[in-house]
Amino acid sequence: MNIFPAIDIYDKKAVRLFKGDYNQMTVYSDKPWEIAVKFEESGAKFIHVVDLEGAKTGKTPNLEIVKKIAEKTNLFLEIGGGIRDIDTVKTYLENGASRVILGTSAVNDEAFLVDALSKYGEKIAVGADVRDGYIAIKGWIEKSKYSLDEFLNKIQNLGVKTVICTDISKDGAMKGTNLALYKELSKKYTLDIIASGGVSNIDDVKSLKEMNLYGAIIGKAYYTGAIDLKEAIEVAK
Numbered sequence: 001m002n003i004f005p006a007i008d009i010y011d012k013k014a015v016r017l018f019k020g021d022y023n024q025m026t027v028y029s030d031k032p033w034e035i036a037v038k039f040e041e042s043g044a045k046f047i048h049v050v051d052l053e054g055a056k057t058g059k060t061p062n063l064e065i066v067k068k069i070a071e072k073t074n075l076f077l078e079i080g081g082g083i084r085d086i087d088t089v090k091t092y093l094e095n096g097a098s099r100v101i102l103g104t105s106a107v108n109d110e111a112f113l114v115d116a117l118s119k120y121g122e123k124i125a126v127g128a129d130v131r132d133g134y135i136a137i138k139g140w141i142e143k144s145k146y147s148l149d150e151f152l153n154k155i156q157n158l159g160v161k162t163v164i165c166t167d168i169s170k171d172g173a174m175k176g177t178n179l180a181l182y183k184e185l186s187k188k189y190t191l192d193i194i195a196s197g198g199v200s201n202i203d204d205v206k207s208l209k210e211m212n213l214y215g216a217i218i219g220k221a222y223y224t225g226a227i228d229l230k231e232a233i234e235v236a237k
Contacts, residue, residue, distance in 0.1 A: 001205075001208060001209045001212070001213050001214065001215060001216060001236040001237075002045065002046050002194075002214060002215040002216075002236065003044060003046065003205070003215070003216060003218060003229070003232050003233045003236045004046045004047065004048040004078070004194060004215050004216065004217045004218070005039045005042075005044050005046075005047060005048070005217075005218050005219075005222055005229055006047075006048040006049070006050070006196075006217050006218065006219040006222075007032050007035055007036060007047065007048075007049050007050075007069070008049075008050045008052050008219070009032055009049065009050065009051050009052060009053070009062045009065055009066075009081075010022075010025065010052040010053055010062075011053065012030070012032075012062055012064075012065055013027050013028075013029065013030045013032065014027070014028045014029040014030075014031075014032040014035050015027050015028060015052065016028065016219060016220050016223060017052070019168060019169065020139065020140035020168055022052070022056075022139075026223075028223050032065050032068075032069065033065065033068040033069045033071075033072050033073075036069040036072065036073050036075060037072055037073060039073070039075065039229065040073045040074065040075055042229040042230045042233065043229070043230055043233045043234075044075060044229065044233060045075065045076060046075060046076045046077075046078070046215070047069065047073070047075040047076070047077050047078070048078055048080075048164070048194075048196075048217050049066060049069065049077060049078065049079045049080075050079070050080050050081045051066075051079065051080070051081035051082065052081060052139075053081075053082075054081035054082035054083070055080075055081040055082045055103070055138075055139045056082065056139055057082060058082045058084045058088075059082065060088060060091060060092070063091065063092075063095060066079055066092065066095060066096060066097060067095045067096050069096070070095065070096020070097070071096065076098045076099070077096060077097050077098050077099075078097065078098060078099040078100070078101055078125060078164075079092050079097045079099075079100055079101065080100065080101030080102070080103055080125075080127055080164070081101075081103075082103075082104075083100055083101070083102055083103075083105060084104070084105040084109070084112070085105075085112065086112070086115060086116060086119065088100075089102075089116055089119075089120060089124070093120065093123060098123070099122075099123050099124070099125050099162070100116075100120075100123065100124060100125070101125045101126065101127045101164055102116065102124060102125070102126050102127065103126070103127035103129065103137065104137040104138050106126045106127070106155065106160075107135055107137050107144050107146060107151065108137065108144075110158075113126070113155070113158060113160075114158060117158060117159050117160065121161075122161045122162070124160065124161075125160070125161070125162035125163065125164060125194075126155050126160050126162070126163050126164070127163070127164045127166065128148060128151055128152060128155075128163050128164070128165045128166070129165075129166045129168055130148045130165065130166065130167055130168065130181075131143065131167075131168040131169060133147055133148060134146065134147055134148070135147075135148060135151045136168060140168050148165075149188075152185070152188075152189055152191065155191075156189055156190065156191055160191065161191065161192055162191065162192040162194065162214065163189075163191045163192070163193055163194070164194045164196050164217070165181070165182070165185060165193055165194065165195065165196060166196040166197040167181060167196075167197040167198065168197065169197075170197040170198025174198070174200045174220060174221065174224070174226065175198060175200060176198055176200050176201070176204060177195060177197060177198040177199045177200065177204045177208070177216075178197070178198065179204070179207050179208070182195045182208060182211055182213060183211050186211045186212060186213055192214035192215070193213050193214055193215075194213070194214055194215035194216065194217060195208050195213055195215070195216045195217065196216075196217040196219075197217075199216050199217065199218050199219075199221060199227070200220075200221050200226055200227070201221065201226055201227060202227060202228075202231060202232060202235060204216075205218075205227070205232045205235050205236055206235055209235065209236050216236065218232060
């Protein structure tokens with residue numbers, strides 16, 4: 001299993017939200033690339049980046065930060081947050097991103113998802129953010145018409161390879177991840193599933209690894225010291 005330490009960017013700073021709430025934001029660094037370098041020094045091969053401003057605006061206000069992370073590390077960089085057109089996909093991939101994550105746009109605009117897949121294949125991942133069994137969109141503010149299973153079946157049939165599945169109720173809460181959910185999904189789907197939300201301790205990492213998941217995202221637990229990244233990467237192997 002691959003470990004994806006996470007950096008969420010807002011106003012060019014590395015931050016974390018509590019359950020996706022922009023009003024409950026903690027700033028960890030005004031130099032996010034320095035955190036990325038530390039990830040790599042700890043043995044990380046991957047990094048998960050979210051542009052929280054982009055998620056709101058559909059723009060790329062923190063592109064320079066993404067470029068800087070790509071320049072200063074050799075990490076496989078996946079980026080999400082408000083990617084709603086093919087030009088933005090192209091911009092990120094041309095500026096150091098290895099893979100882009102489509103969230104709201106993958107839910108609301110199937111034609112765009114199909115176009116992106118046809119042009120970029122496995123460089124396209126989809127974010128499935130779930131609250132109360134339904135996919136949430138627009139920075140987790142709105143509930144979509146799709147249940148999680150309906151959505152995963154749909155994107156798998158369209159040819160999506162990688163999905164980042166976040167249980168919003170667990171995100172940033174430091175009370176453990178939704179192991180039952182990931183166990184069920186890993187049996188049902190052939191997708192490469194990345195678990196996200198609430199990975200709070202090394203036991204969570206061990207449990208997810210036993211499910212043969214493709215990856216797990218570690219966010220707040222890294223920043224609070226609850227998980228040692230080097231240890232997590234070893235355990236995940």
